[in-house]
Amino acid sequence: MPKSTSKYTTDDDLELLGELGVDLAPEPSGQRSAKEERIIAGFEEIERFVEEQGRLPQQVEEHDIFERLYAVRLDRLRESAECRAVLEPLDSRRLLAAEANTSLTPEADLDDETLLASLGIDATSENDVTHLTHVRSLRDKSRSRSEIKAAEEIAQRSLCPDFDEFKPIFDQVQRDLEIGTRQTIKYQDNAAVNQGDLFILDGQKVMVVDMGDPFVSDYGRPDCRLRVIYDNATESDLLLRSLQRALNKDKVSRRITTPDFGPLFSHVEAADDLPTGYIYVLRSKSDHPVVAEHRSVIHKIGVTGGDVNQRVANAKKDPTYLLADVEIVATFKLANINRQGLEALLQNFFSSVRLDLELQDRFGIPVKPREWFLVPLEVIEQVIEKIKDGTIEQFRYEPKTASLARS
Structure with missing residues (x-):
């Protein structure tokens, strides 16, 4: 009688598969925890600083407080095994491999209050960093907080691989605008952002096609990761609050309404009906x-x-x-x-x-x-x-x- 095949993988099987170069490690789940999202969001701020300034952030007293905060945060990320595991697949600039500026305790939390404390700054409610009035005096030519925030709002865009699925929607929206079945209104008049919403931002049509699981940011505010498609065949995975800031900053941003035909089919004529x-x-x-x-x-x-x-x-x-x-x-x-x-x-x-x-x-x-x-x-x-x-x-x-x- 032939020997039955085991439904379990034996040590011999694993050894043979290893010699063949087959990796049986399970694929990582695409689902990120709220903590992982916070880690990634903080790292993206550092990446945007490096892209704009062409250098790593430095913990130098003459530099503005936000650059110094980024420098401390980067050191924390480098020395935390948990953070490196999350960020190394995303670190295209190899920022984690660069030489650290300071030596900090890896186990410490990565919230901004702790980072500021590392700089000798008390960020309690009575001494909130947002109320500092002397920061610009550190360097007259340094960027303002609003300029820093503007840089943070810029998300990395990439080509949208499945844009063919979305192009007909953008085309139909344009036709709807031309014939009047859709309208545009000031974004500030309705500042909510939901899946499926359409906007005009910096002259481009923008569609929110997916919203990830919500999490609480380092600032204690609810946020989530979005998938946003632009009508020039690019996409971005920026954060919800980043999109909201960009829409608020653009003084001519618009929300594109959904088609509204009113009472399209009337079975009973009302006294105030227009001619049927x-x-x-x-x-x-x-x-x-x-x-x-x-x-x-x-x-x-x-x-x-x-x-x-x-x-x-x-x-x-x-x-x-x-x-x-x-x-x-x-x-x-x-x-x-x-x-x-x-x-x-x-x-x-x-x-x-x-x-x-x-x-x-x-x-x-x-x-x-x-x-x-x-x-x-x-x-x-x-x-x-x-x-x-x-x-x-x-x-x-x-x-x-x-x-x-x-x-």
């Missing part, structure tokens, strides 16, 4: 070969403030209607709506499947109707429902499957 209108969906009776072959999925999508039957009464004389009679296959009643903006939104959503067909009008002039699309009626109905519940920006039309897909 209709979304209408038409099917052509044209005998053109292309239309005849795909008649069931070729539809005209439009919005009107008048009677749909009257609008299509002379369809066979109008190139807009493919110079043929049409069948009204669906209508949706509207109230209090920007009809032009809604029509543009619907047609932009299906722009990738716009019917490419050229006809000659009664004067022999070639025309290309722009409001016909190769899309099933049920998908049009689904899109109208998504507009109604305010989730349309989360979807796109997938021509290969003739269905909606998440953006």
Whole structure:
């Protein structure tokens, strides 16, 4: 009887795998603790100082208090085995390998109060560092606290590897702004930041696509790590409070609102309703070969403030209607709506499947109707429902499957 295979890895197995260069150590979890986030955030401040100044921070009395704080913090990070384990994979500048400036107790906490105490500065509530008035006198040409903070707000950006997933969203947002279904408001009028929010910062569109677990910073304030995508195909993993500071500093920063159509579909007319209108969906009776072959999925999508039957009464004389009679296959009643903006939104959503067909009008002039699309009626109905519940920006039309897909 053959020997059964053990489900456990033996010492012989480990020895053999070691000779083959196979590492069985478990992959580290991507989840970071609040303490690890604080360690990384403090190290990033030092990295930004080095990038801006071109040198390591120095604990020199003539230098400003923040540079001296960075110098002490860097020494603590170098001498702490726990900190080095967290930071060495991220230390592209090899700051941890540089020669230390001071010798400090590795086990000490890495909060700024302790670091300042190492500099001989009392940072208790009665002597808070934020209230120091003599710091600039140490060096007249040193940077101000606001300048230091501005440097800290600059996050390292990198190319966004999956930008193809986000580009259609940015494109749709731009179209929404152009047709008025989205607006921009001053960021300061609504300073909250949530996942999915869109902003204009330094002239660029910015989208918050992910928010990490919250943690408490060294200053005792709640914070979290973000994944932020920019419309120039870059991304950043800056902190929430860094983004908020940048938005506040930019005097022309804007929040991009979500589409707002008001009471889009009205079943009961109210006394203060604006004149009602209709979304209408038409099917052509044209005998053109292309239309005849795909008649069931070729539809005209439009919005009107008048009677749909009257609008299509002379369809066979109008190139807009493919110079043929049409069948009204669906209508949706509207109230209090920007009809032009809604029509543009619907047609932009299906722009990738716009019917490419050229006809000659009664004067022999070639025309290309722009409001016909190769899309099933049920998908049009689904899109109208998504507009109604305010989730349309989360979807796109997938021509290969003739269905909606998440953006």
